[in-house]
Amino acid sequence: MGEKKLLKGCEAIGEAAIQAGAKAFFGYPITPQSEVPEYLSKRLPEVGGVFLQAESEVAASNMLYGAAGAGVRIFTTTSSPGYSLMQEAVSYMAGSELPCVIVNIVRGGPGLGGILPGQGDYKQATRGGGHGDYRTPVLAPSTVQEAADLMIDAFDIADKYRNPVLVLGDGLIGQMMEPVEFKQRSTQVVEKPWATTGAKGRPPNIVNSLYLDAPTLERHNIKLKAKYDAIEKDERRWEEYGNTGKLDILLVAYGTVARVCKTAVDEMTKQGIRVGLFRPISLYPFPDAELRSAARQAKAILDIELSTGQMIDDVKAAVEGRVPVHYYGRVGGIVCTPEEVAFHAGRVIKGEQVYTIGEYAGLVTALTA
Amino acid sequence: MELVFKNTTGLVSVPRHYCPGCTHGVIHRMVAEVIEELGVRESAVGISPVGCSVIAYNYFNCDMQQAAHGRAPALATGIKRVRPDLTVFTYQGDGDLASIGTAETVQAANRGEKVTVIFVNNAIYGMTGGQMAPTTMPGQVTTTSPAGRDVNHCGYPIRVVELLATLRTPAYLVRVSAHDEVHLVQAKQAIRKAFRYQLEGRCFSFVEVLSICPTNWGLSPAEASQWLANTMIPYYPLGEIKTPDDGPVTEAHHAQ
Amino acid sequence: MLSEVTFAGFGGQGVMLAGKILAHAGLDEGHEVVWLPSYGPEMRGGTAYCNVVISDKPIGSPIFAAPAAVVVMNRPSLDKFGSRVKPGGLLIINSSLIDATSDRTDIHVVRVPCNEIAQGFGSAKAANMAALGAYCGATKVVTVDSVKALVKETFGAKPKVLDLNYKTLERGWQAGEEGLAAAKKKIK
Known part of the structure; x- marks a missing residue:
């Protein structure tokens, strides 16, 4: 076991990738994740790795394609506008079945948006993002320690399924410092007999996503679907926090918002409210059966997001109409406070429909006055 | 009996899909x-583009990757940087390399990636059916420049x-042509030199090969070769434009 | 134990460093800690702030509508954060640069001349240490030894600078202790 170090999320993500055996990083600076390339530009050469600043996210992600095809553990980090530019390569990697890890430290959008925390890329992340019928597993850490742990897991998942894996953070995860311990892990050596490493003593390997023959492409699509089915079965992750069983209200949130909700759960529990939190850790696959089970005895659900309501569709689909699902969120880079969450949870319990965004002007002052 | 000709082991022996008269073959x-x-x-990794040569991965008898449109130099960078022991080449057309992939081409060259780029310039988009390319000649008729460029x-x-x-x-930058036998001899010498520079770890190497497209030019192969010689070569001069022995381009060089 | 504090000032006043040292000290004493900075253009000369949470339990929210303590190093920070302090909480004002004070009667207001203290020992650049000292002296969230060990780690290579920071920290500590005691009397 290593010792606990106080690290910025971005640094922890970079270091965790190295601990996971990543050999190279190709990326492009963008706020709020530029500390990752800054960290790795010093750190990777120390461990015999390769750091290269690409000319764009388009190029960086295609460098990932090349390096992943050559069989090495490879990753990059970016933020929302940069991840949009990477969709081409992600789609090609999914089609060519190449493993890699991409971290999106989500900021506000659309367009250039802002640089403060956001969760507006949920659907882009969980539905594939680029063209074609593919999915990428998405892991959403809520602490710096978890970001480090999930980075290492992400490489294993990527290699296991030969598929890009996305780690979805936000500006808070990237920028905050928390104690991190890098657990000793056996470095998984995954054989990659399909990689383009030189056709010595074997027929040539081809890394490719083109299938001009329709029945062949259909077989390929069905094969990919079988892989996503296996991912949906085996890679679901979630956390339940606070009370369980009969609940006045169940909060559902992911990422840093979930930890804001944990504080709200603690405060509300002190006031005698039966409240719990369900936190999806894997956003794809979404832990729908587990949420349905957690919500079985809840009177209502409050879905809380830093977007105008994206995960709520997955929450509604999961509970199949058995529990009313309310929504509260903040956008633009504003992160809701525990006080705010508790206030709106209270409104739901009182029977008021909460499906609002930003009706909050002056609320902080009102709550503290 | 003495063997005077055999297929190269660098190619898979399969029928290729190129049009009659095409110089891709x-x-x-x-x-x-x-x-x-x-x-x-056994150490080569080739990268096929999007365009007529998209399925070159079925033809070269070495490990191959297929790239998104224009991104082959980025893939080559990714491969070569993590596996410098491999011999990495891209095979790209004019739309792929000089239009959608301009940034990747220029930046890979500027970083001095130790890879070899084979650039087939036939002044037209072949696979999509004869649209204008960034290298289409002034006045040349294509399906998207019906009155001529x-x-x-x-x-x-x-x-x-x-x-x-x-x-x-520093780089090795050369232009050759594939329109007749004499030029083919020069072209092969240039390609060999380009790979040599890579194997010596010296520089980025880039071979532009002027090529004909009888189908989309609407000419017979013989007419197409003539058209290339008369129209393209005067605009695209042949020869070694830069070698690593020239050293870095200096300000004085630019002033000339 | 749960302590939350916001350090705020303009870029260059060292509020980020003060917060980091506090978080490190909390970690060294075996607590859970979070340090959360403001980031982006704010860091380039505008208002900068950071939140530090130290707790015995895993830390939930790193942000809070009403922090238990706020340390403000300049006037815009007082205007932005002064009203947010939790009732019964602590507001430390750098009186060297802020003439105004808070008219709130439900919190403890401690005025510490951070720049003057640091200037007295050689350079106003160490004003952040006076502020850090004042907060720790008032709250005793970490021990003076833990903080000093980290100050040494930060400035150890430059003995003169280290001495300046030590002395400023100690004087700030004392000012925080005495200031809070006085403020408590006032509230009673």
């Missing part, structure tokens, strides 16, 4: 022969080799 063979002759088939509307054809030659980073 002979360019494939030259690249493959060089790979065989230099003894690097109007340089006031869309600029002049891009001379990629000359463009890259302005970069200070």
Whole structure:
């Protein structure tokens, strides 16, 4: 076991990738994740790795394609506008079945948006993002320690399924410092007999996503679907926090918002409210059966997001109409406070429909006055 | 009986899909022969583009990756940076390399990536059916320039080799042609030299091969070769535009 | 134990460093800690702030509508954060640069001349240490030894600078202790 170090999320993500055996990083600076390339530009050469600043996210992600095809553990980090530019390569990697890890430290959008925390890329992340019928597993850490742990897991998942894996953070995860311990892990050596490493003593390997023959492409699509089915079965992750069983209200949130909700759960529990939190850790696959089970005895659900309501569709689909699902969120880079969450949870319990965004002007002052 | 000719081991023996008269086939063979002759088939990784040569991965008898449109130099960078022991080449057309992939081309050259780029310039988009390319000649009729390329509307054809030659980073930049036997001999020498520079770890190497497209030019192969010689070569001069022995491009060089 | 504090000032006043040292000290004493900075253009000369949470339990929210303590190093920070302090909480004002004070009667207001203290020992650049000292002296969230060990780690290579920071920290500590005691009397 290593010792606990106080690290910025971005640094922890970079270091965790190295601990996971990543050999190279190709990326492009963008706020709020530029500390990752800054960290790795010093750190990777120390461990015999390769750091290269690409000319764009388009190029960086295609460098990932090349390096992943050559069989090495490879990753990059970016933020929302940069991840949009990477969709081409992600789609090609999914089609060519190449493993890699991409971290999106989500900021506000659309367009250039802002640089403060956001969760507006949920659907882009969980539905594939680029063209074609593919999915990428998405892991959403809520602490710096978890970001480090999930980075290492992400490489294993990527290699296991030969598929890009996305780690979805936000500006808070990237920028905050928390104690991190890098657990000793056996470095998984995954054989990659399909990689383009030189056709010595074997027929040539081809890394490719083109299938001009329709029945062949259909077989390929069905094969990919079988892989996503296996991912949906085996890679679901979630956390339940606070009370369980009969609940006045169940909060559902992911990422840093979930930890804001944990504080709200603690405060509300002190006031005698039966409240719990369900936190999806894997956003794809979404832990729908587990949420349905957690919500079985809840009177209502409050879905809380830093977007105008994206995960709520997955929450509604999961509970199949058995529990009313309310929504509260903040956008633009504003992160809701525990006080705010508790206030709106209270409104739901009182029977008021909460499906609002930003009706909050002056609320902080009102709550503290 | 004495063996006077055999297929190169650098190519898979399968029928290729190229149109009659197309020079892709002979360019494939030259690249493959060089790979065989230099003894690097088992360490070679080729990258096919989007365009007529998209399925070149079925033709070259070495490990291959298929790239998104224009991104082959980025893939090559990714492979070569993590596996410098591999011999990495891209095979790209004019739309792929000089239009959608301009940034990747220029930046890979500027970083001095130790890879070899084979650039097939036939002044037209072949696979999509004869649309205008960044290298289409002034006045040349295509399906998207039906009155001929109007340089006031869309600029002049891009001379990629000359463009890259302005970069200070040392490189091997050469233009050859595939329109007749004499030029093919020169072309193969240039391709061999380009791979050599890579194997010596010296520089980015780039071979532009002027090529014919009888189908989309609407000419017979013989007429097409004539048209290339008469129209393209005067605009796209042949020869070594830059070698690593020239050293870095200096300010004085630019002033000339 | 749960302590939350916001350090705020303009870029260059060292509020980020003060917060980091506090978080490190909390970690060294075996607590859970979070340090959360403001980031982006704010860091380039505008108002900068950071939140530090130290707790015995895993830390939930790193942000809070009403922090238990706020340390303000300049006037815009007082205007932005002064009203947010939790009732019964602590507001430390750098009186060297802020003439105004808070008219709130439900919190403890401690005025510490951070720049003057640091200037007295050689350079106003160490004003952040006076502020850090004042907060720790008032709250005793970490021990003076833990903080000093980290100050040494930060400035150890430059003995003169280290001495300046030590002395400023100690004087700030004392000012925080005495200031809070006085403020408590006032509230009673």
